[in-house]
Amino acid sequence: MNCKICDSLTTFRFKHTVLYKYEAKYYQCQNCNFMFVENPTWLQESYNSAINIEDTGILSRNLFYSKKLRFLLLVLFLKAKFLDYGVVVMEFLQS
Numbered sequence: 001m002n003c004k005i006c007d008s009l010t011t012f013r014f015k016h017t018v019l020y021k022y023e024a025k026y027y028q029c030q031n032c033n034f035m036f037v038e039n040p041t042w043l044q045e046s047y048n049s050a051i052n053i054e055d056t057g058i059l060s061r062n063l064f065y066s067k068k069l070r071f072l073l074l075v076l077f078l079k080a081k082f083l084d085y086g087v088v089v090m091e092f093l094q095s
Contacts, residue, residue, distance in 0.1 A: 003029035004036050018042055 001010050008031035018024045018040075025038040 001027055001038065003032060003034055005029065005034045006032045008032065019046055 002008065003010050006029060008029050010027040010029050013026045013028050013035065016024050016026065019042055022042045024040065024042075026035055027038060028035045
């Protein structure tokens with residue numbers, strides 16, 4: 001299997017059960033280290049109820065934790081670049 005980012009060879013890393021019923025196989029790129037699931041056919045189902053309508057603090061929590069995570073990434077990895085692939089994929093699927 002090839003990487004979805006740079007098309008290089010990948011290595012199988014592990015399996016994990018998603019949504020208590022789907023087996024997800026995770027692969028990691030030998031070139032760019034990107035890790036991804038082989039064929040996430042369950043994505044639409046996983047986002048059906050991800051946000052509860054009564055959760056009025058979701059945006060403020062996401063902003064709060066994104067700042068904390070950005071700081072940690074900068075401190076731990078200095079000049080590394082990161083991509084929130086999940087957000088990019090969902091925005092693409094919804095458009």
